[in-house]
Amino acid sequence: FDLAGFLKCKQIETKFTIILIEKTRLLAIPVSNVEDLIPYNYSNYATETAEKLKIFFSKPYAEGVAIFDNKPIVVVSIKHLLNFAKREKH
Secondary structure (H helix, E strand, C coil), X not given: CCHHHHHHHCCCCCXXXXXXXXXXXXXXXECCCCCCCXXXXXXXXXXXXXXXXXXXXXXXXXXXXXXXCCEXXXXXXXHHHHHHHHHHHC
């Protein structure tokens, strides 16, 4: 599965960062516009690592939004991303 190619074809920023959060394995994708990402609750994924990132849930397509180094990033479950890619192929 070509993750970078998938992200590129979806017009998502390809300079993504992999952030490993214990027991969850999340993919963090930097975003430039978060106006449509509505943070309304702290994420259940809060671990020592995640707490440093200040992660919020977001709708409708991400596990959360993190503020890292003063930059917003979308946090997406790799499993969900793979499932989405499988559906898109059909």
